[in-house]
Each structure stands twice: as C-alpha cells, then as structure tokens.
Amino acid sequence: MKKALTNKENFVKGLVKENPVFVLLLGLCPVLGVTTSAVNGLGMGIATLFVLIMSNLVISAIGGLIPKTVRIPAFIVVIASFVTIVDLLMAAYSPGLHEQLGLFIPLIVVNCIVLGRAEAFASKQKLLPSLIDGLGMGIGFTYALTLLGAIREILGNYSIFGWKFIEADGMIFFILAPGAFIVLGLLVGFFNWRSNAKTT
Amino acid sequence: MENYAVIFISAIFINNIVLARFLGICPFLGVSKSTSTALGMGVAVLFVMTVASIVTFLIYRGLLVPFDITYLQTVAYILVIAFLVQVVEIVLKKVSPELYQALGVFLPLITTNCAILGVAILVIQQDYSLMQAVIFAVGNAIGFTLAIVLFSSLREHLEMAELPPAMKGVPAALVVAGILSMAFMGFAGLV
Numbered sequence: 001m002k003k004a005l006t007n008k009e010n011f012v013k014g015l016v017k018e019n020p021v022f023v024l025l026l027g028l029c030p031v032l033g034v035t036t037s038a039v040n041g042l043g044m045g046i047a048t049l050f051v052l053i054m055s056n057l058v059i060s061a062i063g064g065l066i067p068k069t070v071r072i073p074a075f076i077v078v079i080a081s082f083v084t085i086v087d088l089l090m091a092a093y094s095p096g097l098h099e100q101l102g103l104f105i106p107l108i109v110v111n112c113i114v115l116g117r118a119e120a121f122a123s124k125q126k127l128l129p130s131l132i133d134g135l136g137m138g139i140g141f142t143y144a145l146t147l148l149g150a151i152r153e154i155l156g157n158y159s160i161f162g163w164k165f166i167e168a169d170g171m172i173f174f175i176l177a178p179g180a181f182i183v184l185g186l187l188v189g190f191f192n193w194r195s196n197a198k199t200t
Numbered sequence: 201m202e203n204y205a206v207i208f209i210s211a212i213f214i215n216n217i218v219l220a221r222f223l224g225i226c227p228f229l230g231v232s233k234s235t236s237t238a239l240g241m242g243v244a245v246l247f248v249m250t251v252a253s254i255v256t257f258l259i260y261r262g263l264l265v266p267f268d269i270t271y272l273q274t275v276a277y278i279l280v281i282a283f284l285v286q287v288v289e290i291v292l293k294k295v296s297p298e299l300y301q302a303l304g305v306f307l308p309l310i311t312t313n314c315a316i317l318g319v320a321i322l323v324i325q326q327d328y329s330l331m332q333a334v335i336f337a338v339g340n341a342i343g344f345t346l347a348i349v350l351f352s353s354l355r356e357h358l359e360m361a362e363l364p365p366a367m368k369g370v371p372a373a374l375v376v377a378g379i380l381s382m383a384f385m386g387f388a389g390l391v
Contacts, residue, residue, distance in 0.1 A: 185374030193366035
C-alpha cells in the first residue's frame with residue numbers, strides 16, 4: 001500500500017508541486033520558443049515526454065555500469081539518440097509540425113529537464129520509479145506548454161487548437177516574442193500566488 | 201562584404217538570440233543577477249560559440265556529408281561541444297590562469313547552453329560559408345552578451361522595487377525581459 005502511494009506521489013509531483021516549467025523553471029527555451037499555438041505546445045510537449053521516458057528508462061537500466069567520471073557525456077549520448085529518433089519520426093509522420101518546431105527538436109538534447117532528471121533521479125533509481133518520474137515530469141511539461149500555447153493563441157489569434165472563434169485579427173503582440181515572456185511571467189506569478197495562498 | 205555586415209548586425213539586434221530566437225534562456229535567467237557575472241558569462245559564450253561553430257562546421261562538411269550520415273548531426277554536435285568545453289577549460293587553466301579564474305564557473309554550464317548548439321545547427325540550416333559562419337557566431341555571441349548585460353542591470357534595479365510577493369524574482373524578471381524584447385523589436389527593418 002505504501003509503495004503505491006509513493007508511486008502516485010512520484011507521478012503527481014511533476015504535475016503541480018515540482019512542475020518543471022512553472023516551479024523548477026527548467027527548459028524554458030522551448031517553452032518560450034514554440035508556444036505560439038496550442039498545437040505546437042502540445043507537439044513539443046509530447047516529443048519531450050517521449051525523450052524523457054525513454055532516456056529515464058535506459059539510464060536507470062545502465063546507470064550502474066557507467067563510471068562516475070564519464071556519466072554526463074554518456075547520458076548526453078543516450079538522450080541525443082532518442083532525440084534523433086523523435087526528429088526522424090516527426091519529419092516522416094507530421095512534416096508540418098516538424099517544420100513549425102524546427103530548431104527546437106534537436107535542442108531537446110540540451111533541455112535541462114531531461115539531463116536533470118537523468119542525473120538527479122533515473123541514475124539512482126530502479127526502472128519503475130524512473131518510468132513514473134519521466135511520465136509525471138513529461139506530462140507536467142506538456143500541460144505547461146499547451147496551457148501557455150493556448151493562452152497565446154486565444155489572445156493572439158482569437159483561436160484555439162486552430163479553431164477561430166472570432167473572425168478578426170488577434171492581438172498579434174501575444175504571438176510575437178515579448179508576449180511569450182510576459183505571459184510566462186504572469187503564469188509563474190500566478191502559480192507562486194496559488195502556492196503561497198495554500199501554505200499560509 | 202555587405203552580406204557579412206548584414207549577417208552581423210541582424211544577429212546582434214534583429215534576430216537577437218535570446219530575445220527573438222529564445223535560445224540560451226537558462227543562463228539568461230540564471231546568471232543575470234549581477235552585471236559582472238553576466239559579463240563573464242557573455243565572454244565565455246563568445247569564446248566557446250565561435251570555436252564551436254568553426255569545429256562543427258568542419259565536421260559537418262568534412263565528415264557527416266561525405267559519409268552520408270547527416271542524421272547523426274545532433275549526436276555528433278553535442279559530443280563535440282561537450283568535448284570542446286573540456287578542452288577550452290584545460291587549455292585556459294594552463295595558458296591563462298587569470299582568465300580561467302574569471303570564467304571557470306561558467307564553462308561547464310555552457311555545455312547545456314542551447315544557444316551554442318542552436319547556432320551550430322542554424323549555420324548548417326542557413327547554408328553559410330565558413331566565413332559567414334564565424335561572423336554569424338560572433339554576432340550572436342555579442343547579441344547574447346548585450347542582452348544578458350542589459351538584463352542584469354535591469355534586474356539589479358528590480359531588486360529594490362516593491363512588488364507583490366508572488367511576482368518577486370523570476371516572474372517579474374520575465375515580464376521585464378518581455379519589455380526588453382519589445383524594445384529590441386524596434387530594430388526590425390534596420391537592415
């Protein structure tokens with residue numbers, strides 16, 4: 001019973017309490033760069049989710065075999081292999097999205113979340129907790145990106161997931177670069193405010 | 201010649217690597233609390249970015265293209281960059297201990313700075329020649345330094361501002377970065 005609870009806690013922590021984007025503030029480059037629409041955010045989130053789970057699994061499986069001194073380069077090679085797989089799969093099956101996300105797909109390699117989880121969690125844990133950790137963190141990342149993408153799309157283009165609900169030009173500001181910083185800043189502030197309100 | 205100037209200016213101002221392309225956000229937020237550390241980071245990036253662009257360019261043209269293994273680009277680049285950062289660290293330690301003292305802390309962080317890998321990939325995507333690649337890398341590094349130094353001086357002032365507790369720190373910094381990014385948009389159309 002206790003084991004199940006820890007697994008659940010392990011999963012949930014990535015969603016709210018240790019949300020990689022809003023709380024840990026890791027991997028912000030793709031968060032700002034690709035979230036011009038909800039679909040882009042979702043696509044990027046799923047790509048990262050896949051890399052996170054697979055690299056967590058592999059690293060937790062081989063973690064004991066890697067000498068301590070070369071562990072970071074070894075982790076990076078594992079992560080880079082999965083990123084290449086995602087890159088090729090996306091180019092084959094959804095070229096449109098691949099075009100939109102562009103540079104940020106190969107850059108998943110240097111996303112601090114992936115390496116951070118590998119180093120801080122997967123290399124020291126068994127397979128199952130690593131899988132759950134990757135899943136929780138990945139879903140937390142995905143929903144943060146989708147949320148930010150949706151807000152920017154609603155305000156910037158008056159549409160959601162490509163469905164236009166007002167036939168007019170949106171506030172283009174939110175699609176452009178400054179909008180990304182400001183919307184994310186306000187969202188992080190909102191999450192801080194919520195967690196402050198809960199503790200006091 | 202004019203072409204080089206266009207690449208250089210647009211890398212610094214118009215497509216600023218941090219404020220318009222969103223690369224290198226982690227160090228941008230992480231080491232921008234004081235102007236001197238921001239400047240140190242900027243110089244370290246300038247150094248590594250220039251060397252990394254040249255080396256990855258040569259590897260792409262000399263190894264990946266002839267052997268038809270360009271799909272290994274990501275894996276090869278990240279290894280080269282990680283290796284390069286180590287070499288730079290060892291060489292600096294030997295050749296110029298003062299500079300090593302100043303930049304030492306920032307060097308390991310640079311491996312996971314997506315700006316370095318991003319610029320290396322952009323160079324290939326935009327089909328630059330070696331000379332153009334060097335100018336592009338130097339321009340981007342200067343753009344990074346400019347953005348991070350400007351931002352750090354803004355943040356030093358922000359420390360003293362009275363803000364709602366929830367907005368203190370990173371949230372306020374992000375909003376300020378947004379305003380800075382808006383200011384840089386004014387450069388659009390310069391070239």
